[in-house]
Amino acid sequence: MQANIVLLPGDGIGPEVVAAAVRVLKAIETKFGHTFTFTEELIGGCSIDKHGVALTDSALKACQAADAVLLGAVGGPKWDDPTAKERPEKGLLALRKGLGVFANLRPVKAYPNLTDASPLRPEKLTGVDMVVVRELTGGVYFGEPKGRDTVNGVTRAVDTMAYTDEEIRRIVDMAFKLAGGRKKKVTSVDKANVLESSRLWRQVTAEVAKNYPDIKMENMLVDTAAMRLVSNPAEFDVVVTENMFGDILTDEAAVLSGSMGLLPSASLGSGGPGLYEPIHGSAPDIAGKGIANPIGTILSSAFMLRYSLKLEKEAAAVEAAVEKTIASGTLTADLGGKANTKEVTESILSNL
Ligand code: IPM
Ligand code: MG
Numbered sequence: 001m002q003a004n005i006v007l008l009p010g011d012g013i014g015p016e017v018v019a020a021a022v023r024v025l026k027a028i029e030t031k032f033g034h035t036f037t038f039t040e041e042l043i044g045g046c047s048i049d050k051h052g053v054a055l056t057d058s059a060l061k062a063c064q065a066a067d068a069v070l071l072g073a074v075g076g077p078k079w080d081d082p083t084a085k086e087r088p089e090k091g092l093l094a095l096r097k098g099l100g101v102f103a104n105l106r107p108v109k110a111y112p113n114l115t116d117a118s119p120l121r122p123e124k125l126t127g128v129d130m131v132v133v134r135e136l137t138g139g140v141y142f143g144e145p146k147g148r149d150t151v152n153g154v155t156r157a158v159d160t161m162a163y164t165d166e167e168i169r170r171i172v173d174m175a176f177k178l179a180g181g182r183k184k185k186v187t188s189v190d191k192a193n194v195l196e197s198s199r200l201w202r203q204v205t206a207e208v209a210k211n212y213p214d215i216k217m218e219n220m221l222v223d224t225a226a227m228r229l230v231s232n233p234a235e236f237d238v239v240v241t242e243n244m245f246g247d248i249l250t251d252e253a254a255v256l257s258g259s260m261g262l263l264p265s266a267s268l269g270s271g272g273p274g275l276y277e278p279i280h281g282s283a284p285d286i287a288g289k290g291i292a293n294p295i296g297t298i299l300s301s302a303f304m305l306r307y308s309l310k311l312e313k314e315a316a317a318v319e320a321a322v323e324k325t326i327a328s329g330t331l332t333a334d335l336g337g338k339a340n341t342k343e344v345t346e347s348i349l350s351n352l
Contacts, residue, residue: 002035003309006066006273008043008059008095011079011088012282013292014072020294020345021070021301024321027349028305028314039066043095044074044088044282054091060098068308069099069275070301073282097137101267101275102167103174104134104246105303108253108263110233111326117258117335120230127234128256131182133175134246136267138167139197141243163197163242168204170270175240176212182237185216189225189241189249201242222249229253250279259334261293264300266307274308276300291340293332295322298348321351 007022009015022038029036041059048054054074063069074088110118110125118125143160150156172188179186188205190198202219209217220228222245228235229249233256241249254260260280267275278296286292299322306315330347331337339347 001309001311002037003067004037004039004065005304006063006069007038007040008063008069008071009040010044010072010074010282011046011076012073012284012287013280014044014074014282016072016287016290016292016341017278017294017297018070018072020341021297023345024298024318024348024352025301025305027352028311028318031317031352032311032314034311034314043071043091045076045079047091048079048086048088052086054086054088055094055098060095063095063099063273063275066273068273068304069095070297070304071095071275071277072297073278073280075282076284076287093141096267096275097142099267099275100137100269100272102135102137103171103268104136105131105178105266105268106134106246106250106253106263106279107131108250108257110256111258111262111323113327113329114258114331114335118255120233120256124230124233125256129183130233130236130253131178131238132246132250132253133171133178133238133240134250135163135167135171135240135242136246137243138163139243161195161197161242161244163200165200165204168201169208172201172205172208172240173211174268175238176208176215176217179215179238180212184214185237186218187225187236187239188217188219189222189239189245190219191222191245192219193221197242205240225249226252229256254279259293260296261332261334262295262299264296264298264303266300266303268307274304276304276308290342291333293334294341294345295326295348298322298345317352318348321348324351 009018110128115122140161143162192198302318
């Protein structure tokens with residue numbers, strides 16, 4: 001097959017991990033006889049430095065015209081001024097919105113030989129294998145009104161958590177579909193004891209659940225979910241939740257796998273190109289040192305093969321190669337290993 005892939009390396013360790021994933025995609029291209037065309041665009045701080053905005057219209061258009069988009073990370077101390085008009089993260093939010101990728105899939109599993117890298121006791125980690133389905137283009141990240149004003153010397157800032165029933169229905173429906181191919185359990189996380197948007201979420205979820213009688217559904221309040229994720233993580237299969245709850249819970253869940261550096265994500269809409277990115281950030285402290293864990297981005301590229309390019313065999317080959325590398329103990333420092341980015345990438349290539 002022929003596919004056009006836009007690369008958005010971004011800031012910090014982004015360029016290093018995206019380069020590693022491209023090596024793996026090129027190996028797949030050769031091995032399975034495909035033709036991938038890669039084009040690079042700027043996003044985040046590097047785009048602010050060059051163009052004054054975190055994502056230009058032409059970069060967004062290039063992404064919209066692609067078959068899939070692979071992103072590294074955005075942000076860093078250089079652009080962290082809270083009063084700045086343009087922030088790197090704004091580019092990422094504009095990209096998600098511009099691609100209409102409302103569903104962010106973040107799988108979390110525990111690898112048997114990595115339990116030492118997690119602060120949890122090994123017996124708690126047995127059987128941990130979940131996917132968090134995070135709503136990505138709504139909620140408090142995008143709700144209006146949003147902003148600040150000063151009246152009589154008092155400055156007030158406001159963000160709005162808003163959802164329509166349609167926005168809830170499509171994400172919850174996706175979660176139920178996903179659960180059908182897994183352990184057939186959906187945990188819907190909300191704060192329905194306090195928030196109106198969560199009460200609508202719960203109501204719509206109950207309606208969607210009626211269409212999936214073979215799937216077990218439970219509602220859980222977000223504070224309880226935060227606790228259960230570390231006290232009994234193996235109970236979860238598919239977790240579906242709104243944008244900010246999903247942002248917070250997936251960083252928490254990442255510690256179950258041993259390192260944020262391992263976790264991939266796929267952001268999908270209805271039709272259109274998918275967006276693939278590791279869930280870790282730009283890690284400015286280790287940027288440029290060649291020691292970043294490339295696995296989260298390499299597994300994100302496996303998701304790209306599966307969901308956007310419909311190349312299931314190729315996706316499974318990348319995942320199997322990563323599993324072998326993890327089992328062999330070729331690990332970066334975040335997992336207690338001594339290997340650098342290049343060595344981990346080359347181990348994965350040799351396992352393909
Ligand atoms: C994530 C990140 C982003 C988010 C930031 C960088 C805007 O934390 O992808 O989880 O909050 O969505
Ligand atoms: Mg986050």
